[in-house]
Amino acid sequence: MDYYLNIVLLAFINMIAVLGVAVFTGFTGLFSLGHAAFIGIGAYTSGALTYHWNVPFILAILAGMAAAGLSSLVIGVPTLRAKLRSDYFAIAILGFGEALRVCFENLSITNGARGLSLDELSGPVWVSGALVICVFLTRNLLKSRFGTMFMSIREDPVAAEMAGINLFRTRLLSLVVSAMLCGVSGALLAHRLAFIQPVMFTLTQSTQLLASVIAGGMGSVSGPIIISFVFTSLPEALRWLDMWRLPAYGLLLVVIMIYRPQGLMGYREITDLFRRKAQ
């Protein structure tokens, strides 16, 4: 039972990060291969606080969230100014992620490459509570004027600007929100695994987040969340496949992209399906 519970909790934690990438990539239309860096910042900030200073867990989570949000400004402010060139950001965040890993490896507060051993604080209540709150707040934001502005930028930045939208500020907001969600995810992850190491927050993880959003459906909250659950639990469920596990995982992605190029949910929510049936 514990084994399955652990998988479910890790999947929930991953969902929070996927939610962040869904805001940034799915709704605002900007690509990032570096959001694992924000998970790392959330993990290390909260981990250092509980490890060195015994800070209460809730404060550690909030600090991880804030640190991730603030650090996203460091890359976002200089790169998101380029109006129609979102590739500046994509490149900058890749470098940022690498630089950050080197920092984690060499600081004493992070215990370097050996990693930090932490208490296993992220129990079922914390994790599911955080997930519910994050989904609720993110959905509110995406249904608000900001969600509409995000989507209009994704659809056509030139026309969005001609609708009176400040591209820079709106994109920056989307980035900060997505980084904060990743920060929360990182804080929970650190205290779920009870151990963090710099190598955990790399390009592979960023790629998986992005793959979840694309396979789940850009412009959907529920699609990426469902897919991320499948992706996190699948490697465990497919353990009997042994070395064929990763190819199977890749195959699943390919199949989704062939049969549903718009992703599992496309630009809809799973709740829309039920609503349609009810009519």
Place this chain on the structure above:
Amino acid sequence: MSDALLEVRDLTRTFGGIRAVDGLSFDAARDGITGLIGPNGAGKTTVFNLITAVYKPTSGSIRLGGHDLAGKRPDEVVRSGVSRTFQNIRLFNRMTCLQNVMTPILARASCGPVSSLFGTPSARREESEARERAFAIMKNIGIEDSAHRIASTLPYGIQRKLEIARAIACSPSLLLLDEPAAGMNDAETRELGETIVRVRNDFDVTILLIEHHISLIMDICAHIVVMERGALLASGSPDEIREDPLVVEAYLGRRRSGGSAR
């Protein structure tokens, strides 16, 4: 205060060696419909891009209601009262017609990210006000039946009107229309002309209209500005323009003799 809402003076913009707009000066009278015509490549769309700050002028000035627009970002120009449509339709394709029209209204709304996160009553009130205003605009333009359809699935004519509706939702004092009747037949063009006149009356906007359908221009514009190779060729009332030998030679004439310009 002069009765010109828009004053363009000595406007020049070069792209490499090309003088796309070359020392152009003209006015658009307040609450009027001014036509901007000229052969393909004359620089008409570039004038719109300069007014809306998509491009910076190489030299010259653009004033709106007496205020210089120099140095503003495009979204600031929109907020100071200019909005436009695009020669090649640019809608928010995967959003509904209603969402397209609501976007500029929501962009101006005031509630911040935190009250949006918690869905406060004031955030919801702003949202429903925006929805109402969007419906009023769509009704006026005659596209309210398509409100909940995805923009990319709409017929071409409705897409053109949707773009006008979205531009009006910016609450402009100056509305720039870039070939709104492109690809329409005569009957559709006439109907669009009526829509444009109604928009001018109902929303109190000044309109600057680029069109290749000369009959539409002659029907609804009080004043016409003719450009050729970036420069002003002539300007005046429809009758003056029709008689102007330079215009007949350079533009109207060429069209009549088989439209070889395109």
